[in-house]
Amino acid sequence: MELDFGYACISNIIKDCSTAKTVTIKQFKKIDDSETRHWKLKRITETNLQNTIRLLWHNIAENIKLYRFSSQLVPLATHQLGQIWDYTEECATKFAKIGRIITENGLKVSTHPGQYTVINTPKEDVFTKAKTDLEYHNRVLEAMNLDSTAKMVTHTGGVYGNKKKAKDRFITNFKRLDSTIQNRIVLENDDTSYSIGDVLEICQELEIPMVLDVHHHNCYNQGENLKKYLPKIFATWSKRKPKIHFSSPYSEEKPRHHADYIDAAAFKKFLNLAVDHNFDVMIEAKQKDKAVLKLRKELES
DNA sequence: TCGTGTCAAGATCTT
């Protein structure tokens, strides 16, 4: 079985290579003339894209096949103040180069819109903002010429005192998104509200893939038997190779936080459980790519 | 240069 690994956004091996440089609204507002504002956004974006390229080469050298893009490649991209330039047009060459590196080297990439992007919100303005953010992520992936295998991972959202209604609203709101975006969205179980059973139900209904987060399942579940659920979860990916998220708890006091590295014994235990399946593994650990290399080494021995 | 408070955004729990 060939296991491919990956990490999110930032390398702990390659120094001074942030892909999420930004400018705060407060500082941006202090800039008076529009030309300087434009220059500021463009310069930061180019740095983030160039650093992304550096990380991709690093990943190729280390045989790390999965990578999650920073959501902040383009600063203020979804903010009103940031609507002063056509970033995909002006940085088209760099976006295309990233896409070429990915395609030519068989890398598998994704994005993960943040906690503020809530599809199942009952507030219309919040939904509009969520839609805008998803459109931004999609625009970036399209600028890279990546097809719908480049996914956007999200959570279900809030419960709002009635999970059944909140689930239904996710489905309703999901259908209001552009089909290009629908085709990229995959749902992940979270650590407080939506268990693997909850998320699987939604994914089956919408016929979209489900990312199993093993750590979240340990944090929050409704007694679901993971081994029994695995075939159903992986089936949501149909012909494609499923992906899971794996991380280890930081401590007994803060079990939901991510630890520096992955507990190899715990990972092997999961492998035993999933022995009949083939899947990709996104490692969520504070030491990022260092944690990937360490785990891989420990699995070899 | 270093340490620390702050940051666009939502949901939820506490006060």
Added chain:
DNA sequence: AAGATCTTGACACGA
């Protein structure tokens, strides 16, 4: 109704 927390890297400011 207002504030803290979640989670997190990076910014911004003052020492």
